[in-house]
C-alpha cells in the first residue's frame with residue numbers, strides 16, 4: 317500500500333480514484349466475510365465463542381452451554397469433523413461423530429458447509445450424506461455468516477417439530493472459523509463452539525488474521 321501511495325503521488329485525484337475503482341472490481345471479495353470482519357471490529361463480542369476447544373474430538377456429548385437449552389447441533393465440515401475438502405468423517409473422530417448422531421438423532425444434527433451443499437452444490441452434499449450415514453447437509457445459496465444462511469438453518473429445524481427447536485437460541489454451531497461459524501452463531505443468537513486447531517492447524521492468511529483479531533481483543537481486555 318505504501319508503494320502504491322508513493323507511486324500515486326502527483327497524479328490527479330481523478331486518476332487516483334479510477335485506479336482504486338479498478339482495484340475494487342478485480343479483487344476477489346467474499347462480501348459476507350468482509351462484512352463479518354467489519355461487524356467483528358465494531359461488535360467484537362460476536363467473535364467470542366461460548367466454548368473454545370482444540371479439535372472435534374474434544375466436543376462434549378451432549379453439548380452443554382451454561383444458560384442455554386441446546387436442542388440441535390450445526391456442524392461445519394472443513395477442518396471440523398472432516399479434513400479440508402474431504403467428504404467423510406476424519407477417521408480419528410468416528411466415535412465422536414457417532415456419539416453426536418446418537419445424542420442428536422434425525423434432523424437435530426445438521427451439516428452446514430461453505431463448500432458441500434453451498435452455492436447450488438448437490439453432488440458433494442449427497443456424497444457427504446451417504447458417508448455420514450444420512451446426516452442432512454443443508455442446501456444453501458449464501459455462505460456462512462450470511463444472515464440468509466442463518467435463516468435457512470433456523471427454517472430447517474423449525475419445519476421438523478421433532479427437533480424441539482423453536483428459536484435460534486436452541487441451536488449450537490460447531491466450527492473452526494471465527495469469522496464464519498462463530499460470527500454467524502453469535503449474530504443469529506445461537507451458541508458457538510470454536511475449534512481453534514481442528515484437524516490440522518491452518519496457517520492461511522484469513523485464519524491467522526481472525527485469530528490475531530481475537531487475541532488482540534482478549535489481550536487488550538476488550539473481550540474477556
Ligand SMILES: [Mg+2]
Pocket residue numbers: 392393394395396491492493
Ligand atoms: Mg471449517
